[in-house]
Amino acid sequence: MNINRYSGQIALREISISGQKKLSQSMVTIVGIGGNGSVSAELFARMGIGKLRIVDDDVVRENNLHRQFLYGESSVGKQKVVEAAGALKLINREMQVEVVNKHLDAENVSGIIEGSSLVYDGTDNFAARFALNRACVKLGIPFVMTSSLQYWGEVIPVVPGKTACLDCLNIPKMEEGSCSQIGIFPPAVSMTASIGVSTSVSILMGSEITGFIKIADSLKNTVETIETQRNPDCRTCGNKLR
Amino acid sequence: MKLSVRYFAMFTEVTGTSNEILEFEGTNIMQLKKVINDLHPELSRKGMMVAVNERYSDDSTILAEGDTVAIFPPVSGG
Helix, strand or coil: CCCCCCHHHHCCCCCHHHHHHHHHCCEEEEECCCHHHHHHHHHHHHHCCCEEEEECCCECCHHHCCCCCCCCHHHCCCEHHHHHHHHHHHHCCCCEEEEECCCCCCCCHHHHHCCCCEEEECCCCHHHHHHHHHHHHHHCCCEEEEEEEECEEEEEEECCCCCCCCCCCCCCCCCCCCHHHHCECHHHHHHHHHHHHHHHHHHHCCCCCCCEEEEEECCCCEEEEEECCCCCCCCCCCHHHC | CEEEEEECCCHHHHHCCCEEEEECCCCEHHHHHHHHHHHCCCHHHHCCEEEECCEECCCCCECCCCCEEEEECCCCCC
16 A cells, blocks of 8 residues: 555544555445446545446446546547546556446346445436345445435435435335436535545444435535434344344 | 424425425324425425434424424435
8 A cells, every 4th residue: 555645644533544454455336437426436546445346337428528527528439337447547556446337237236246345326216226225235235325416415324234224214206307307517416426435435444323314405515414213124124134 | 383394405496495484283294294295296296205303204203393394305316
């Protein structure tokens, strides 16, 4: 580990050398390398995560460029995971990057996340998030959900057996809009990704975290915190299942 | 009872406000959701999540005079 490279964050009491070592020994799987996923991947790479596994089967489109880091004009039409891996290696060549050019579903999710220190949600739909949540709880892997649309974002950490999982929250069904249909303000993505990565780093370094939902508002520049608690009768993480 | 109701994320645009004081005659969140749905019918399509005094709460949670209730949607994009 190159101490000098990370001296700026090693100087922070909450990280120090021991925290930096933990980050360098961690493997984070990012599912979805679009808005939240690409911005977060760059932060993880710069902070010295040991290995990133990036999962996506989409190509870069011109209308991604206003908010998705790691891609430039020459990336348009190319596979996101390949373009992202190339950009990440330019940022941090010591970091290992594994690309998975697949669409995640309930059938393949466990194989895709296996071996991860933490799974990071960069997807754009709740079907994928629920599949990740259930697989992470089953395998005992911490999971950080991030989402952003228009001016707002949400972050929910799931530490199996310790904090509420997505199914504990009984999240209601709703009409899901996409960023290209109803819009996305790039600062909302950066704000959400910053909260998601900060939360992930705390988990990776072994800090105790309590359950919460963070709601970021990039118009007002505010972050609201809602405290959550596990549901002992949850169908995914309830006490009877453990 | 008087409740302070706060709206977060896209609900501020849908309702046109970020907070309002409601005079509520019911007892729990399920009943409050119905009142809010009548006031702002568009909210139910987007899914309503609720916190009471900054704590995530389910439909059976009993409300008390002066509670602050946050209403917000699941944000879906990435």
